[in-house]
Amino acid sequence: MNIIDLAVNTITQGLIYALLSYAVYITYKILDFPDLTVDGSFPLGAAITAVLLTNNVNPYLTLLVALAFGALAGLVTGFIHVRLNIRALLAGIITMTGLFSINLQIAGSNLIVDRTIDTIFTSGIFNVLFGNIPLIYRKLVITLIIALAFKLILDLYFKTKNGLLLRAVGDNDLVVTMLAKDKGTVKIIGLTIANALVALSGSIVCQEQRSFSSTMGTGQVVFGLATVIMGTTIFKRFGFVKGTTAVLVGSIVYKACIQVALTLGLPANLLKLVTSILFLVILVYGNYQQKTTKVVSKNARA
Amino acid sequence: MLELKNITKIYNPGLVTEMCLFDDFNLTIEDGQFVSIVGSNGSGKTSLLNIICGNIPIEQGEIIINGKNIVKMPEHKRHNSIGRVYQNSSMGSCPNLTILENLSLADHKGKTFGLSWALNKSRIDYYKEQLSSLGLGLEDKLHVKLGALSGGQRQAVSLIMSTLTPIDFLILDEHTAALDPKTAETIMILTDKIVREKKLTAMMVTHNLRYAAEYGDRILMMDKGNIILDRSGKEKESTSIDDLLNIFTKISIECGN
Numbered sequence: 001m002n003i004i005d006l007a008v009n010t011i012t013q014g015l016i017y018a019l020l021s022y023a024v025y026i027t028y029k030i031l032d033f034p035d036l037t038v039d040g041s042f043p044l045g046a047a048i049t050a051v052l053l054t055n056n057v058n059p060y061l062t063l064l065v066a067l068a069f070g071a072l073a074g075l076v077t078g079f080i081h082v083r084l085n086i087r088a089l090l091a092g093i094i095t096m097t098g099l100f101s102i103n104l105q106i107a108g109s110n111l112i113v114d115r116t117i118d119t120i121f122t123s124g125i126f127n128v129l130f131g132n133i134p135l136i137y138r139k140l141v142i143t144l145i146i147a148l149a150f151k152l153i154l155d156l157y158f159k160t161k162n163g164l165l166l167r168a169v170g171d172n173d174l175v176v177t178m179l180a181k182d183k184g185t186v187k188i189i190g191l192t193i194a195n196a197l198v199a200l201s202g203s204i205v206c207q208e209q210r211s212f213s214s215t216m217g218t219g220q221v222v223f224g225l226a227t228v229i230m231g232t233t234i235f236k237r238f239g240f241v242k243g244t245t246a247v248l249v250g251s252i253v254y255k256a257c258i259q260v261a262l263t264l265g266l267p268a269n270l271l272k273l274v275t276s277i278l279f280l281v282i283l284v285y286g287n288y289q290q291k292t293t294k295v296v297s298k299n300a301r302a
Numbered sequence: 303m304l305e306l307k308n309i310t311k312i313y314n315p316g317l318v319t320e321m322c323l324f325d326d327f328n329l330t331i332e333d334g335q336f337v338s339i340v341g342s343n344g345s346g347k348t349s350l351l352n353i354i355c356g357n358i359p360i361e362q363g364e365i366i367i368n369g370k371n372i373v374k375m376p377e378h379k380r381h382n383s384i385g386r387v388y389q390n391s392s393m394g395s396c397p398n399l400t401i402l403e404n405l406s407l408a409d410h411k412g413k414t415f416g417l418s419w420a421l422n423k424s425r426i427d428y429y430k431e432q433l434s435s436l437g438l439g440l441e442d443k444l445h446v447k448l449g450a451l452s453g454g455q456r457q458a459v460s461l462i463m464s465t466l467t468p469i470d471f472l473i474l475d476e477h478t479a480a481l482d483p484k485t486a487e488t489i490m491i492l493t494d495k496i497v498r499e500k501k502l503t504a505m506m507v508t509h510n511l512r513y514a515a516e517y518g519d520r521i522l523m524m525d526k527g528n529i530i531l532d533r534s535g536k537e538k539e540s541t542s543i544d545d546l547l548n549i550f551t552k553i554s555i556e557c558g559n
Contacts (some may be wrong), residue, residue, distance in 0.1 A: 012311055157417075164399070164420040168407055175404075178394070178464065179411045180381040195402035 007054035008140050010259040014252030016145035016208060017223065019201035021247040022154055023194035024224030029232065029243060031170040031190045033081075036092030036221050041073040041195040042101025043217035045202025047103040050111040059120045061204050069201020071192045072148070073099060078188030081161045096217075103214055110213045119207035122243040139208060146204065150197065151244045166190050219272050227251045254278070304331040304354070304471065304503065305497050311353060311527075321516035323349055323527045327363070331520075333470075335534075336497055336504045338518030340511060340546065342554055345524040347507040354505075356380045370468070382412055385464035385502075389458070389476040394460025396447030401440060401459060404448055407430045408463035432462050436492060454485030461489065465496050473495060476507040478513065486510075490517065511546045521546070525553045 005180060027035035052062040073095060081091035113119070119202035120126055121139050130138045157163040165186055169176045172223075173183040206212050231250025235241040261274050307329040314320050323346050331337055339347050352358040354365060356377035364371050372380055387394055395404050409429075409504050426444070433441040436458045442450075448456055457477060465472060474493065478486035494517050497504045508514050514521055520534035521541065531549060533541050 159420055160417045161415040161420045162417055164403060164407060165415040168396045171398045174393055175396050177378045178381050178386060180378050182378050
């Protein structure tokens with residue numbers, strides 16, 4: 001693979017995973033809920049997709065089915081947390097662990113989607129529009145459209161009454177109670193939306209790489225958290241940049257970092273180790289930056 | 303009308319730290335009354351407000367609002383007719399949302415939060431009018447995040463937020479206690495104006511005996527879960543701050559405070 005193809009491929013990866021980053025942005029940044037369901041709902045989307053594609057279901061319909069099942073996974077975590085009063089982390093772990101078996105149950109085992117089977121990249125509306133572009137660039141264009149479309153939808157959603165209530169519940173849930181609304185229901189809505197996005201991301205990944213593996217969810221929540229924290233840290237000084245834009249860029253930058261490490265000869269087995277170290281570095285840097293900005297603002301006042 | 307009947311509240315039941323705060327507690331508050339509640343720490347003032355709002359459960363008794371027993375109603379539903387302002391000014395608003403967003407949320411209380419736009423441009427003039435009545439210059443800061451305001455400013459916005467839509471009861475939990483004397487005065491005058499204009503039934507817990515005497519139509523003094531003084535009408539008019547202070551000192555000495 002030449003360097004340009006490699007770059008295009010990396011950006012494409014970043015764009016697909018941006019959907020997952022949006023989701024973690026919603027749960028972690030807006031709801032203040034560290035949602036570990038992601039590690040289970042991501043492969044859930046992929047498992048459903050692999051099975052449906054293999055059974056010749058329309059790839060676009062497959063996206064919708066994955067979305068719906070992801071939403072269901074989020075609903076379960078929300079229900080466990082809110083109605084059964086289980087702590088956020090534990091609620092996520094419970095659903096995630098359960099999903100591991102469910103995913104294997106759905107897919108049977110690790111699956112490969114045959115080359116002859118159409119995906120969203122090779123059929124339907126996207127094929128009509130971009131069919132004459134080489135596949136690798138076509139993937140870039142299509143994933144860019146999807147990532148931007150969902151960014152736009154989320155940005156618009158946050159401006160609706162429902163979206164504002166969601167932002168309020170993470171900011172100060174007492175206010176939501178005082179608005180005579182059940183804060184628990186609002187949290188469940190947020191988790192449902194987020195995990196729908198995660199499964200959608202998993203579905204597109206599966207369509208892109210034509211495979212499902214039961215362990216593909218491992219570390220996805222860390223990836224999501226890293227991109228959210230990296231994105232929002234980088235763009236903190238530019239107040240006007242939307243959170244969704246920040247995590248979209250964060251997702252691409254993160255994938256690029258990993259790709260560079262791999263290109264420089266990092267053994268693939270060490271990938272998760274690098275992921276976690278990179279995450280740690282980002283967290284520490286975030287703390288450091290917070291401290292320095294505080295000092296600056298103090299000096300500015302004095 | 304708000305009625306509390308035979309309320310029993312026990313903290314940590316069954317444990318060695320078990321503490322019975324209210325035992326067969328009764329209280330009736332008429333519509334439109336501004337009730338000041340004073341009393342030493344631990345006398346049950348805030349517990350009383352929490353019981354009415356529903357964020358602590360009770361062991362026994364009835365809470366009747368407008369003829370309906372609301373004991374089993376969840377906290378958030380009770381807030382359909384209740385507005386509350388807390389002592390901590392950061393509790394009544396969302397710090398990362400702008401003043402405009404906070405007011406838009408409050409303005410929509412009681413309705414469905416659907417997918418229509420949250421910010422209604424035609425209401426902005428109304429919000430500005432409400433804010434300018436504070437005299438804090440907040441009407442020009444609609445797009446400033448609440449977290450960037452001072453405690454007094456945030457408390458003022460909290461007060462407006464809690465009374466923006468029609469409610470019956472306003473619960474004030476030491477809402478001026480954390481403010482500087484001048485801001486406290488401003489907030490207190492504003493509170494009084496809102497309560498009178500909107501004909502609200504208000505319950506105000508305060509440690510400021512002057513505010514209690516000056517603004518309340520009725521003064522309650524609490525001690526160890528009992529109402530030891532209840533004055534309204536002419537009786538309240540003739541009660542001076544010194545009288546209150548004397549009784550207060552007496553119960554404090556008995557408690558060993």
